[in-house]
Amino acid sequence: MGRWEPDARGRLARVALELYAERGFEQTTVEDIAERAGVTERTFFRHFADKREVLFDGSGTLEHRLVDAIASAPAGLPPIEVIGRAFADAGAMLEERRDHARRRATVIAANPALQERELLKMAGLGSAATEALRARGVPDPAAALAAQAGVAVFGLGFERWVSGAPSTSLAAAIEGALVDLRAVVAS
Amino acid sequence: MGRWEPDARGRLARVALELYAERGFEQTTVEDIAERAGVTERTFFRHFADKREVLFDGSGTLEHRLVDAIASAPAGLPPIEVIGRAFADAGAMLEERRDHARRRATVIAANPALQERELLKMAGLGSAATEALRARGVPDPAAALAAQAGVAVFGLGFERWVSGAPSTSLAAAIEGALVDLRAVVAS
DNA sequence: TCAGGTGATGTCAGCAACTGTCATCAGGAC
DNA sequence: GTCCTGATGACAGTTGCTGACATCACCTGA
Numbered sequence: 001m002g003r004w005e006p007d008a009r010g011r012l013a014r015v016a017l018e019l020y021a022e023r024g025f026e027q028t029t030v031e032d033i034a035e036r037a038g039v040t041e042r043t044f045f046r047h048f049a050d051k052r053e054v055l056f057d058g059s060g061t062l063e064h065r066l067v068d069a070i071a072s073a074p075a076g077l078p079p080i081e082v083i084g085r086a087f088a089d090a091g092a093m094l095e096e097r098r099d100h101a102r103r104r105a106t107v108i109a110a111n112p113a114l115q116e117r118e119l120l121k122m123a124g125l126g127s128a129a130t131e132a133l134r135a136r137g138v139p140d141p142a143a144a145l146a147a148q149a150g151v152a153v154f155g156l157g158f159e160r161w162v163s164g165a166p167s168t169s170l171a172a173a174i175e176g177a178l179v180d181l182r183a184v185v186a187s
Numbered sequence: 188m189g190r191w192e193p194d195a196r197g198r199l200a201r202v203a204l205e206l207y208a209e210r211g212f213e214q215t216t217v218e219d220i221a222e223r224a225g226v227t228e229r230t231f232f233r234h235f236a237d238k239r240e241v242l243f244d245g246s247g248t249l250e251h252r253l254v255d256a257i258a259s260a261p262a263g264l265p266p267i268e269v270i271g272r273a274f275a276d277a278g279a280m281l282e283e284r285r286d287h288a289r290r291r292a293t294v295i296a297a298n299p300a301l302q303e304r305e306l307l308k309m310a311g312l313g314s315a316a317t318e319a320l321r322a323r324g325v326p327d328p329a330a331a332l333a334a335q336a337g338v339a340v341f342g343l344g345f346e347r348w349v350s351g352a353p354s355t356s357l358a359a360a361i362e363g364a365l366v367d368l369r370a371v372v373a374s
Numbered sequence: 375t376c377a378g379g380t381g382a383t384g385t386c387a388g389c390a391a392c393t394g395t396c397a398t399c400a401g402g403a404c
Numbered sequence: 405g406t407c408c409t410g411a412t413g414a415c416a417g418t419t420g421c422t423g424a425c426a427t428c429a430c431c432t433g434a
Binding site: 031041049050 | 421
Binding site: 187 | 266267302303306310328329339343364367369370372373374
């Protein structure tokens with residue numbers, strides 16, 4: 001243990017979501033967050049690059065899991081299938097935290113600056129997926145297009161999952177969204 | 188005419204792209220831009236919401252044209268076809284300014300903060316397209332998925348257009364990208 | 375056991391993005 | 405000619421974010 005309460009980072013992330021939900025993102029200053037978390041503003045910026053990033057701490061883990069799932073998918077599977085399964089698998093990370101995911105999504109939906117960051121993270125997910133597909137030998141532009149289709153399908157699946165009945169799984173919602181995409185693009 | 192040089196807005200936009208290209212986005216202050224354009228910093232912020240927005244002045248027009256193209260597409264055309272044609276049509280706006288588009292794309296590619304904004308604009312294009320499709324009677328989730336497919340296809344087409352031979356048209360590149368997407372999703 | 379290294383934090387000064395407010399001034403309407 | 409309007413200037417203030425240096429609990433090795 002350090003000389004202060006442990007897990008300053010975790011506290012900052014929790015407090016930030018709390019305050020963004022209470023007063024809104026713009027009405028919350030970094031000083032507010034730091035104060036409630038019991039640290040200084042400077043410490044906030046040591047843990048998070050900026051005021052938005054504090055809501056996206058788990059995105060690295062998600063990306064890692066996505067890439068792993070793509071790499072370990074059965075050989076010979078069509079790229080779009082690989083992508084569908086990989087996003088469904090990575091999404092399993094969120095299954096147990098549906099409530100947290102919903103609160104977070106609500107905060108993000110309320111602010112364009114946060115939507116920007118989310119879009120950037122999703123694009124990052126897409127780039128990582130593209131690379132992982134290329135590593136499997138999938139040529140361009142199939143790799144990039146399949147990855148982007150995966151991002152879109154993940155987004156739709158996530159929306160349905162957080163706003164739907166608690167019983168349905170995110171994985172199932174993603175697979176369902178892929179079916180819908182096939183229908184639309186094929187027509 | 189006002190009491191100052193006319194078209195302060197246009198001058199600011201041109202100068203900003205110039206400086207972002209010369210020194211980079213972060214190394215350019217709003218004061219730099221305002222000074223070279225012959226106005227004050229305050230005037231910059233009267234014309235553009237923030238330092239990034241100055242690069243996205245035409246996005247409203249593009250969105251408008253896209254929506255019009257969707258609304259006026261032949262009845263009975265499958266949504267994905269409507270979208271493909273509409274994005275190709277809207278893209279025609281850029282055809283004559285390929286060089287400008289390339290310079291702009293280079294600047295954006297060099298800075299994550301600008302990429303964020305571009306992603307937000309693209310997402311806005313997607314939302315507008317979704318709405319326009321719904322207005323034609325296309326149900327969900329087909330409307331949203333077709334629109335997002337359009338955004339992806341536009342992005343790939345644009346990339347190929349700016350980096351390819353000057354002879355190929357953006358519209359053709361977009362149509363080509365849609366063909367590729369079909370192949371990937373159908374497999 | 376203690377000297378020094380290490381990592382996380384505090385403190386403080388400072389820049390630049392952005393906003394609110396009020397003053398200024400050319401041109402058009404009446 | 406007076407009033408109104410729209411665009412701009414001037415200026416003060418808040419906040420996000422960074423750099424530089426100090427502090428201090430803990431660990432490590434002699």
